[in-house]
Amino acid sequence: MRVSLKDVAERAGVSIKTVSNVVNNYQHVTPAMRARVQLAIDELGYRPNLTARNLRKGRTGIIALAVPELGNPYFAELAGAVIDAAAEHDVTVLLDHTRGDREQEVLVSQGFRARVIDGLILSPLELEAEDLRGRDDDVPLVLLGEREYDLPYDHIAIDNVSAARTAVRHLLGRGRTRIAYLGERTDSANQPAHLRLAGWRAELTEAGLPAPESQVGATGGWDRGDGAEAMARMLDSGVRPDAVFAYNDLVAIGAMRVLHERGLRVPWDVAVVGFDDIAEGRFGAVTLTTISPDKQAIARLAVQSLLNRLEHPEEHSGRELAAAYRLIERESTLGRR
């Protein structure tokens, strides 16, 4: 049978109210009383009923995580990490996908599910700062990802420019000089992916190499098919890169399929670097060199930041919180060993 507050109160010889005060961490309990109640809690193995506790605080114990696409393994893996990080705080995650659609992102950010969630972690693509300015702040919000806004919400991301430069530098180190970028989004005025593109350009420029537009492949999305199309288009246009830095692993995998179809060997003819370190890149005929963002750190920072905001709504937010990343070198740049 479940141990109740009453059982603890009886064992400790105090009132239920006192036990409740200890469990809820109220200040007006003497240290001696706290120790006495804690002893009874430990002896009986009492676990606070979180649902009831949440109810008292007007909370549901649920936070939402809204990502552009669950079909993208990066977001599925990140979601898994957020679920794990939230579970450590006895918080459940409601997963939502926005399809990277501005209207849907606005809807989610305005908290149309405010009745059932305590807070929201949002990874936006198309959302504009103005969409968030008029926001009712009842539901704490934390932002993830490459988009940057100067707004009073904590933002968790890796340094995308520096990560992109690391990827390009690795290709330069392998003796490549005609390094293409795949994944410029021209379907959107926002250029949500502009940081990685900027990193590519900066690194080439610093190396004294040209960064011509002909070596930039536009995509309508960031899925495998988009990468394949962009790679085929670039090759068909007569541009022949000796390396490809792709916006993400899916685009890189699509590009590698086309290189394979055209008889171009990876990495000997064309070296390829992706971004995200999804599990898929560790398999395949040629494993994929990639930038690996620390998804566990992103998840942990996001959950902590959100819970902190929930507990201390008066505290300053709007911080930039950086997670680490690292380059993982595999066959698509090193060859088979």
Added chain:
Amino acid sequence: MRVSLKDVAERAGVSIKTVSNVVNNYQHVTPAMRARVQLAIDELGYRPNLTARNLRKGRTGIIALAVPELGNPYFAELAGAVIDAAAEHDVTVLLDHTRGDREQEVLVSQGFRARVIDGLILSPLELEAEDLRGRDDDVPLVLLGEREYDLPYDHIAIDNVSAARTAVRHLLGRGRTRIAYLGERTDSANQPAHLRLAGWRAELTEAGLPAPESQVGATGGWDRGDGAEAMARMLDSGVRPDAVFAYNDLVAIGAMRVLHERGLRVPWDVAVVGFDDIAEGRFGAVTLTTISPDKQAIARLAVQSLLNRLEHPEEHSGRELAAAYRLIERESTLGRR
């Protein structure tokens, strides 16, 4: 400004109560009155406030979908399909993953989130019938997947035995006679994957071929790494199949990586068929022949079945609802054309 019930009532010249009766589809409204109110609704573009409506019915407008692993693209793709199917009914989906862990599946099935969800779609792996027998039926439940239970809950699945036989028949048709099966789970007494294994055995037997245990590769899970390990172990044991039928695409992809490392060409030396038709199988150096379950149909049937149970709790459930599947032939059995 949002059109309210009151606006509709004024336009139709009826009471708010009458409009509410029409909106909520109550029976005691005459057809004439219903038509009159509907006209006002259409003219004003009134949309019922679902949240308020749900509140009146004691509902949240949220259903949960619990799958073993979000990191498995099959479940991520299925989740996307369920989210889409639910959205058509203005229902939000809370996603949960159980890690295929019995305790977690019991917890989810017992409705520990009953306060916030109207119903549950569960894809179990380890759950036993006895775990569901004592279940409080307040929260409607629909089951998905290969596990079968003789219980009063609707169950949606494809015919796994017949699908597995189709895969093996395809390999036989390509002239293969030493067809291995990868993905037997020996870590669990339940053998949640026994249907596909049974289909493999039945089809070989019918073809007059042996189905020896040495051609069955056990795995600790169904991820790419599990497939790679099982393939390596089988080859190391001296068994040399000319084809592999894998429990799912991830296991097949892991196996193909090992075949590639060992210099065995797919499909010339070893043909490979997977199961699930995940997007990943359409790319890679060798695209993957696979059984493609109709995920949209599974999602649609699951949501409809759940909502039906919610509206008509008195109706009989415990139906077996079959979704379609088809074989998709690609390079891993046909070669490059």
